[in-house]
Amino acid sequence: MPWNANEEAWFARAANGWGRRRPPSARWIPVVVALLVQLPGLVIAAFHAREDVLTLVFVALAFASSFVLVAARQHPGPVVAIVGALCVPAIAATTGPPVSAIPLALAVVSAVARGARVWAWGTLAGFAVIGPLGAYLLAGHPTAIIRPLIVALILCLLVGVGEALRNRRERYHEVAQRIAARRESAAEAERLRIARELHDVLAHSLSQISVQAGVGLHLFDTRPDKAKESLAAIKATSSQALEEVRGVLGFLRSEGYPTSYAPEPDLDRIPVLVETYTRAGLDVSYDEDLHSIPAPAIQLAIYRIVQESLTNVGRHAQAKTVHIALGESAGEYVVTIADDGRGLPDGVSESGRGMLGMRERAELLGGRFEVGAGDEGGVIVTAHIPARAAATNTGWTRAETTT
Structure with missing residues (x-):
């Protein structure tokens, strides 16, 4: 779909911002978010550790899976699989808000946005089977499978968020490439224009200087007045050519140097x-x-x-x-x-x-x-x-x- 000028300008600014190298500390942002969200659940599980040690172990594994998100940029596929394996037991064993699914949600969005769709869908398919089955085995009643299935549905919806991020990134890259190609084309056109101007100026001026010099040499002994006119013409032609060359090349000089422009x-x-x-x-x-x-x-x-x-x-x-x-x-x-x-x-x-x-x-x-x-x-x-x-x-x- 074609874009209008305002849309392309907006995407150009966004592409410039997207293309900048992010600081290394930025990769820790999802890790910190996942840890902070899960911290209350870990504290509650630790408080009831004497009654249910297994749940504390599962919650601790999900809590530790947050650190795996550090490698999501370089290895989005393996990261979503590892995080899914570590979070499934906690999601199946706990009740209440599924905070243990936060690392998996971030991993799914990151994997889809970076093109690892097969890894993401494979992890979700495994979770949709293992999660409800584990919840049923741990709780012992059929209604326990509802919570893992709802979490699986929400994770599937988050795939759409990852696709939106991926599409936006692709559009940013497309605009960036278009801008780079346009700038390269403009630079090439400018180089051709300068070469054409220099050719016309120098070819004409040097040709005239050569002709006038030949006339001057031929008439130097017999008609000195005409030879003098030829020398004057050579001076005028060379001065004019110098001014035109300065006009063509003046804007190429670095800032801080004086620029002289000849009339067009x-x-x-x-x-x-x-x-x-x-x-x-x-x-x-x-x-x-x-x-x-x-x-x-x-x-x-x-x-x-x-x-x-x-x-x-x-x-x-x-x-x-x-x-x-x-x-x-x-x-x-x-x-x-x-x-x-x-x-x-x-x-x-x-x-x-x-x-x-x-x-x-x-x-x-x-x-x-x-x-x-x-x-x-x-x-x-x-x-x-x-x-x-x-x-x-x-x-x-x-x-x-x-x-």
């Missing part, structure tokens, strides 16, 4: 990307036709897709022109990056972690990602992201906005 990349930074690659000699154009402002998570995803696509073009495509188009149609944002490079290898639709990262970004927001060949060669990358993605994927939104 958004659509306003796409023209900066375009200008950067234009300075490197690539003809990049950018057209934007939006009717609404996308949510921050969507803006970040679009920016990273454009960034990674330009990085791939600069490193592998050997292209001369790139066209970026961002529009809004039928309730979704559509971004397209097309180049005139050499395209993907034959028989390969996607390759590399960059393509995988772009696909993950689009699909995590409920969209889709496509890669295909252009009409005149090159590669066309298209991502469709629903406009309501931020509302339906709150986990992604929270994860992204923390950077």
